[in-house]
Amino acid sequence: xxxxxxxxxxxxxxxxxxxxxSLILAFVVLGIMIPFRMLNFPDLTxxxxxxxxxxxxxxxxxxxxxxxxxxxxxxxxxxxxxCCTAFIHLRFRIHTLLAGILxxxxxxxxxxxxxxxxxxxxxxxxxxxDWVPFARPGFPASKxxxxxxxxxxxxxxxxxxxxxxxxxxxRAVGANPDMAEAQxxxxxxxxxxxxxxxxxxxxxxxxxxxxxxxxADVNMGLGILINGLAAxxxxxxxxxxxxVWRQLLAPFAGAIIYYxxxxxxxxxxxxxxxxxxxxxxxxxxxxxLPSLKRSRGPAPAREAIRx
Amino acid sequence: xxEIRSARKVFYRGQPDEKVALDGLDLSLATGEFxxxxxxxxxxxxxxxxxxSGALVLDSGKILINGSDVxxxxxxxxxxxxxxxxxxxxxxxxxxxxxxxNMLLADLRSQKRTLRQGLNAxxxxxxxxxxxxxxLGLENRLDTRVDLLSGGQRQSLSLIMAVGxxxxxxxxxxxxxxxxxxxxxxxxRATVRAVDALKLTTLMVTHNMQHAVDYGxxxxxxxxxxxxxxxxxxxxxxxxxxDLIGHFSVKTDRMLLAS
Numbered sequence: 001x002x003x004x005x006x007x008x009x010x011x012x013x014x015x016x017x018x019x020x021x022s023l024i025l026a027f028v029v030l031g032i033m034i035p036f037r038m039l040n041f042p043d044l045t046x047x048x049x050x051x052x053x054x055x056x057x058x059x060x061x062x063x064x065x066x067x068x069x070x071x072x073x074x075x076x077x078x079x080x081x082x083c084c085t086a087f088i089h090l091r092f093r094i095h096t097l098l099a100g101i102l103x104x105x106x107x108x109x110x111x112x113x114x115x116x117x118x119x120x121x122x123x124x125x126x127x128x129x130d131w132v133p134f135a136r137p138g139f140p141a142s143k144x145x146x147x148x149x150x151x152x153x154x155x156x157x158x159x160x161x162x163x164x165x166x167x168x169x170x171r172a173v174g175a176n177p178d179m180a181e182a183q184x185x186x187x188x189x190x191x192x193x194x195x196x197x198x199x200x201x202x203x204x205x206x207x208x209x210x211x212x213x214x215x216a217d218v219n220m221g222l223g224i225l226i227n228g229l230a231a232x233x234x235x236x237x238x239x240x241x242x243x244v245w246r247q248l249l250a251p252f253a254g255a256i257i258y259y260x261x262x263x264x265x266x267x268x269x270x271x272x273x274x275x276x277x278x279x280x281x282x283x284x285x286x287x288x289l290p291s292l293k294r295s296r297g298p299a300p301a302r303e304a305i306r307x
Numbered sequence: 308x309x310e311i312r313s314a315r316k317v318f319y320r321g322q323p324d325e326k327v328a329l330d331g332l333d334l335s336l337a338t339g340e341f342x343x344x345x346x347x348x349x350x351x352x353x354x355x356x357x358x359x360s361g362a363l364v365l366d367s368g369k370i371l372i373n374g375s376d377v378x379x380x381x382x383x384x385x386x387x388x389x390x391x392x393x394x395x396x397x398x399x400x401x402x403x404x405x406x407x408x409n410m411l412l413a414d415l416r417s418q419k420r421t422l423r424q425g426l427n428a429x430x431x432x433x434x435x436x437x438x439x440x441x442x443l444g445l446e447n448r449l450d451t452r453v454d455l456l457s458g459g460q461r462q463s464l465s466l467i468m469a470v471g472x473x474x475x476x477x478x479x480x481x482x483x484x485x486x487x488x489x490x491x492x493x494x495x496r497a498t499v500r501a502v503d504a505l506k507l508t509t510l511m512v513t514h515n516m517q518h519a520v521d522y523g524x525x526x527x528x529x530x531x532x533x534x535x536x537x538x539x540x541x542x543x544x545x546x547x548x549x550d551l552i553g554h555f556s557v558k559t560d561r562m563l564l565a566s
Contacts, residue, residue, distance in 0.1 A: 161422075163424055163425055163426070164420075164422045164423060164424060164425055165411070165415055165420040165421050165422070165423060165424075165425045166421065168404075168408055168411055168420075168425040168426075169415070169420050171401075171404060171408075172401045172404065172412050174403075175401035175402060175403045175404050176400070176401040176402065178398055179401055179412075180412070181382045181383050181386070182360065182382065182386055182390075182391055182399075183386060183415070183416045184383050184384075184386030184387055184415070184417060185383055185412070185420075186383050187383065
């Protein structure tokens with residue numbers, strides 16, 4: 001009985017910290033979902049775009065720039081990185097996954113170049129989290145408020161966008177690129193813009209994370225992709241993906257649930273080194289589930305993914 | 308209206324399996340004309356349609372639509388002038404989107420897409436009306452995802468999407484070949500009705516010789532990448548299935564069976 005109580009106490013104690021963290025990382029999950037689900041373009045750029053945003057924001061803060069400027073510049077840098085991945089795929093007909101791997105590998109060097117060293121402390125610099133009135137700086141409440149407000153804004157803006165004429169066209173590119181082209185939609189523009197936007201969100205998440213934790217590190221993206229994918233799978237399992245509303249809600253809900261789950265496992269005594277294995281197995285299980293369910297029926301049609 | 312001038316396309320050039328798909332093809336179609344394209348497999352029918360739509364880049368030659376040269380125009384730019392229905396019902400529609408969203412995409416084919424809301428009440432009402440012409444009940448399933456429709460329903464939807472907005476040129480690529488006879492008849496009748504009503508300039512590829520005899524104002528027979536035979540006017544009115552089959556250099560059972 002004592003063990004369970006200990007676990008619960010330590011879990012509950014860090015719920016706010018985890019919530020703040022998950023709201024910041026929800027943007028990476030969004031950056032994984034948009035190419036994967038909306039554009040049918042499985043993209044790995046976020047693993048490099050997240051630290052890219054962190055490094056860019058880090059040196060901006062170190063140079064004494066405003067925290068919001070840091071996030072905006074990180075957004076633009078991430079956008080450029082995503083555009084490159086999409087361009088590599090479209091122009092040279094390189095598989096989307098390979099294009100993403102190339103990009104994230106090259107970004108590692110670029111991130112090091114940007115910072116000039118592997119680690120940069122920006123502790124004490126002003127952050128966007130300081131803007132919340134009545135909250136002690138550095139306290140999770142202010143992070144929850146700021147990250148939550150941005151998340152809500154981004155969610156609503158994206159929801160509105162995907163209902164417009166342009167947004168419907170972008171979704172068509174993911175659903176059937178040949179058909180989209182035959183309906184007069186510029187597949188290149190939609191793909192480059194969409195993947196760029198997704199990486200921009202990943203980079204913004206990195207920038208927010210740097211402001212939240214007080215330092216930037218070139219290795220901060222390690223494993224972020226698989227965490228994000230796991231969060232997305234949970235989100236889709238919980239809120240579904242049948243409509244644009246649900247599909248857009250899934251990354252945010254998934255991030256919140258996933259990181260609480262991780263924090264619970266750690267509180268329950270799971271050794272942190274096992275975390276990646278557990279996450280990987282979880283993603284595998286979620287991806288395998290549909291094919292296991294159908295295993296007795298006829299062979300399912302392979303999910304069409306752009307190559 | 309449509310003019311193809313000495314179009315040439317060679318696949319696998321310089322390799323043992325080199326294939327001349329289009330061999331100096333010349334073809335012109337007047338405004339309002341309904342041309343039926345026939346020919347054996349490998350005659351260049353699909354290559355010709357792909358060249359017109361922009362999916363295939365020609366080695367040499369020119370393609371003009373309404374007098375303007377579109378030879379170097381990408382597919383999405385040409386889409387403002389032409390609409391196409393593919394043989395495979397899956398290719399012409401976006402499976403994971405709803406019937407109404409697919410209609411919207413086709414609706415915006417020749418327009419600039421804005422940041423205004425896509426599906427509004429006016430549009431939904433007009434889609435309902437346009438789909439009801441088919442008599443397949445699609446007008447009551449506007450919010451249904453297209454992958455839940457049958458092949459025939461999807462192809463009918465593709466057709467309504469293609470003829471909407473009166474394209475300058477309508478390309479039909481064996482669009483009833485993958486359907487069962489009854490559905491094929493429904494789609495074919497809807498096609499003819501739309502083409503007549505909107506006076507669309509149409510190019511239809513078919514392996515069904517009966518369709519070639521029954522419909523259209525001109526039969527164009529392709530062979531080895533060029534026009535082998537054209538039947539128009541009086542002669543078109545009198546032509547029979549056996550006449551047409553007689554011209555095939557390679558006779559296949561498929562033509563007889565299809566007729």
